[in-house]
Amino acid sequence: MPEIEYRIESADTDRREFHIAIHFTPRKENYPITLRMPAWTPGSYLLREYAGSISDIEAYQGETPLNVIKSDKATFVLANTSGDRTPVTIRYALTAVDPSVRKTWISTDRAFISGAAAFLQISGEENTPCRIAVSPAPWDKVSTALPQIIHDGEPFLFSAKDYDHLIDCPILLSRDSDTLSTEFSVHGAVHRLVIAGCPEADAARLTEDLKKICATTIELWEPETKKPPFSDYLFLLTVSGRWGGLEHRNSVAAEAPFSALPMTGAEAPDRYTDLLALMAHEYFHAWNVKRLKPATFLPYDLTKENYTRLLWFFEGFTEYYEEIILFRAGLASEKKILDRLSAMALTVYGQSGWKHQSVAASSFDTWIKYYRPDAGSASHGVSYYQGGAMLAFALDLHIRNVTENRITLDDVMRKIWNLRTDECLGLSEDAVELSDAISEIVDRPAVAVAQWLRRFTRVAGEAPDWDSILSLQGLEMKSEPYDLVRDGLGLRFTASDGFPTVSSVTAGLPASRTGILPGDQLIALDAFRISKATLPELFRQLGTGSAHKLTLFRTDRMMTVDISPLETASPKARFERKTPMEHSWPSAGLSQTH
Template sequence: MKKNARLLYLLTVWTLFTSHKTSANLTLFEDENPAAASPSITYVLSMNEPQTHYFEVEMQLKNIATATNAKKNGYVDIKMPVWTPGSYLIREYAKNVEAFTAQVNGKTVPSEKVRKNAWRVYSTDENLTIRYRVYANELTVRTSFVDIDHGYVTPASMFMYHDALKKQPARVVVQPYKAWKNVATGLKPVAGQNYTYEASDYDILVDSPIEIGNHRTFNFTASNVPHTVAMFGEVDYNEQRLAADYKRVCETAATVVGEHPCENYTFIVHHIPQGGGGLEHLNSTTLETYRNAYATESSYKGFLTLVAHEYFHLWNVKRIRPIALGPFDYENENYTHMLWLSEGCTSFYEDYILRRAGFHTPEAYLNVVANDITQIENQPGVRVQSAAESSWDAWIKGYRPNENSSNTTISYYSKGSVLGTLLNLSILAGSNGERNMDDLMRYLYNEYYKKQKRGFTDAEFRQAAEQMAGRKLDDFFTIGVNSAEPINYNAYFEPVGLRLTNVAAKTQDGFLGAGTTVQNGKSVVSSVRRGSAAYTDGLNVGDEIISVDDVRVGDDLLRLVSGRRVGETLKVRVNRAGLIRELPITLTQNPLVSYRLEPLQDQTPAQKALYNRWLYIK
């Protein structure tokens, strides 16, 4: 009996032990694999010494081990984009990064750079803090900048990411330099937290530039949407007039699609000594313009053209887009044949919007169209590179011009603007004035952006354009878009009662075909036009032109050549890399054109009606 009692006791203890052990093991298993908490990403952006041109970034990652497969891999890869959407060039933003470190619970963990834009952090922890510095001393719309006056952030050049976390929400906490009070951005502010913003994913973050400093702001409402304009730089302007004209431009642009997709919109405007341009974003844009942009009517209208261009991008590109332009691969080129549409047709709309808003008279708009055609037809590259090829090669040619680029390339901006005009006319003529380019934009917006939630292919775009025109557009796509062959412009202008005419002055003066710059009083060749006398007879870029027919050349080369006849041979002495050479150069016919749109005689009522419909004449 005593022995049996002991056995019963041992059995009871074992049962309790094994039960407790099993329970403990289950608890331990559950602790190691809790219901996965959502990853969170917070960027803390500071600029404690702005005079050094450095931003400091702290990237706080929480609950990331599962999403990033950190426990399986034993590491986490953190990357910096190599380009930013809207500017089609690999810019290697990682070149400005330094002092990359990673910490877990305040202790540094090992990390190393494994590619040009990627750092590997050897950690399996849920929470990770990354710190790094970014040198920012290039004030453009596609780079970041900070100095004692202000800071500007192009997010692709500032904020790193992990591939698996790109769809996760992120917060940005801006810690302005102590003397600064203002932040402007399209990011959504977090209620109750100063200088704190949120993005629904990394794509939205990249698409939201940030201006930090003491800039002035003004506001206006257009299409029932609040708009903010942040003005950096010392500049005089009439705020009331400027706000009213912004409103006119924005509301006219909105009539194209007929719907405004934003809850708010932000303009960041940098007034700088020289240069200019803009970069579009989902609900904001950054513009760069001269400090005297508002001083004359000409420069003021030029600025409004820039406003119209970048603002219209909130539809065309950001929502109406080729399928290649989103979601983005931030590490590689994103190729498309359709930048002539995305950028070029936005250039078309910039002036078309100003015409419709009343900033251009009909006559002024016709001059714009004729000048656009003159510009591309005077560039030899228009017979070498098609608009589609120009779009595809943006990554290697568009942003990297050299002295021969005008001979071999054409800008998808300028050629695309002309193509936008021609496509608009094709749709007008094909539909007997019932539809125009707006209807094509509206269809693409509704069908692909809203309904299918994607971009469109080249074939889908052509199908849509032909549907709007009510006919095939073989000449437009085969000749205009996909070849470098001459365009029969008058086939497009005849339905609106116009003829494109070359009004360049007829002259017997010979043509040299060399562009020069004056350097330290010396005339140095900067470009040579294909097919010209200089090109054929061997004048090279970089040659210093010493004399023409034994007359010393300074800054008066044009005067020395002016009045010489076609077929006349000049004796040109040059200094080429320290060696003196004498070149006989025989002048050729001047190939430059100057186009003007002129009314046809005896215009029909149908032509007049279509003309008025085209130019919004009531």
């Protein structure tokens, strides 16, 4: 029998808190008994300080109350213990008010538990098997990837092989009337889909499309055995007004807006492709970041930042492959994924940040930058997601070109995957496994490959020779259509109270030179009221060759500045097919054709 038992004893929807208990029998090595709360969760690289959600903590050994002493922000020490094997019980309340896949939250219709944000860890027992009992009231359905234990009187009892397993399996509580569930098999693995919050959704269509995504992904990684590294997988999807996704070893916790879901009897909405891409991305992570991962993550230290310069590979390459998988699964046309890759390219090359930060530096700084964007982020930094995806695209094209489409980036990914001697493989910070795999498969000097990778991952402002590598695959890179606001003024904004509110300005362009700041609310151009939609048209009507009076609010003060758009060149970021070519990108290549 496991020595540790976690119990979600109750949930208070009024106070929005869970009541959690831990029961265990201490060993001599456990004293003094110390409990720690993680500060972050794998896959989301920000210290979220989960201990801040704990209150009303108490502990008993047998019938004896114990003193609970907080020794730092996330550590609790149990005092006046007996020192023997008398069972210990800890109880605490957990505030659940963050509606995301990274924390815990409660609403009247459903609730969500991210393990790292909910369960205290007993020091010294990280590798001890445990189980968790869930009282679902006031809901009646529990969905999790944890193995269920059949036990009379305990309808929702689950096992975990250790603490990491426990926190790597999120739990969704919902009502049957508000939940759709399907089950399907792909290459011998049982897959489940749970949709909470939208009983009108076309679960059958999403299930069929997920089957294609799963089969395509498994066949990409394991073309011979077609055997995934798990026996079961769970797609947890909550319908909300947000986008979000967090990968786990054999599950994903995802959220998407209602507007992205297919409805029974209706055509799928345009944003349905975004939902499928999200699912493909997180499913790909079951290989790339959950089993292949930075060596600095082995093991995770959830009390502090775990630094790596490799997220351009683990997130960026995954971002690229979500598009490749959608195409090969027959869920998106080549033009569609080229358009989506073009949007990524515009995110990277349409701002100046990539000239000032490399994707490796972006990865290293994720703890202080990526999850904390500000008005200067686009001008001073680059995303390792989109930046890494561009590198993967360029590398895939380059490999195809030098091997006449015999070999693709797929072969390199499989080569690295097959280096595993254990369940996980840690990649070194210089990405030597990647450069060696490319060198061996493509028959190029390892030093030259390593230098190429270092140039495009460690040096800011370095971009591939897109024209050259695209042309050999019958592709080309063209300029985006000129956007007067984006290219001529250097403005990006959102709508607020009907008026455009500046979200960022591009250094060196008129808006920045004029002194317009993020947060400014634009209200009139030459005394004509403006909106997000009418601003470009007003400039065209009034003329772009002279200065205009732009009226804005900065905090509560109205001010007017003189501004005139520049006829600047649009960023070169649009990928298009120029010449049809057999076996070229984005096919699986000749190595998988014959």
